Amino acid sequence: MNELECRTFVEQVTAYLEGALSPEAEQTFIDHLPLCTGCENYLDQMQRTQQALSNLPADGLPDDTRSALLAAFQRRATNS
Structure with a gap:
């Protein structure tokens, strides 16, 4: 997935953890995980x-x- 999709993934993590995503959005979120090690690690x-x-x-x-x-x-x- 491209950077924008990963950015969207990161923006949705809190909603996912709180169970606040729609079923469709949650499935898209979950489908992204095997495609992106960075997002998997972030989650x-x-x-x-x-x-x-x-x-x-x-x-x-x-x-x-x-x-x-x-x-x-x-x-x-400050050091970053």
């Missing part, structure tokens, strides 16, 4: 992230942990 990463985040306490992160994570993300974005 796997997002599923792992979703699973890891589901274990967080409902009341959120402590302020110091949140600040440390935000700083790490900002450093990574």
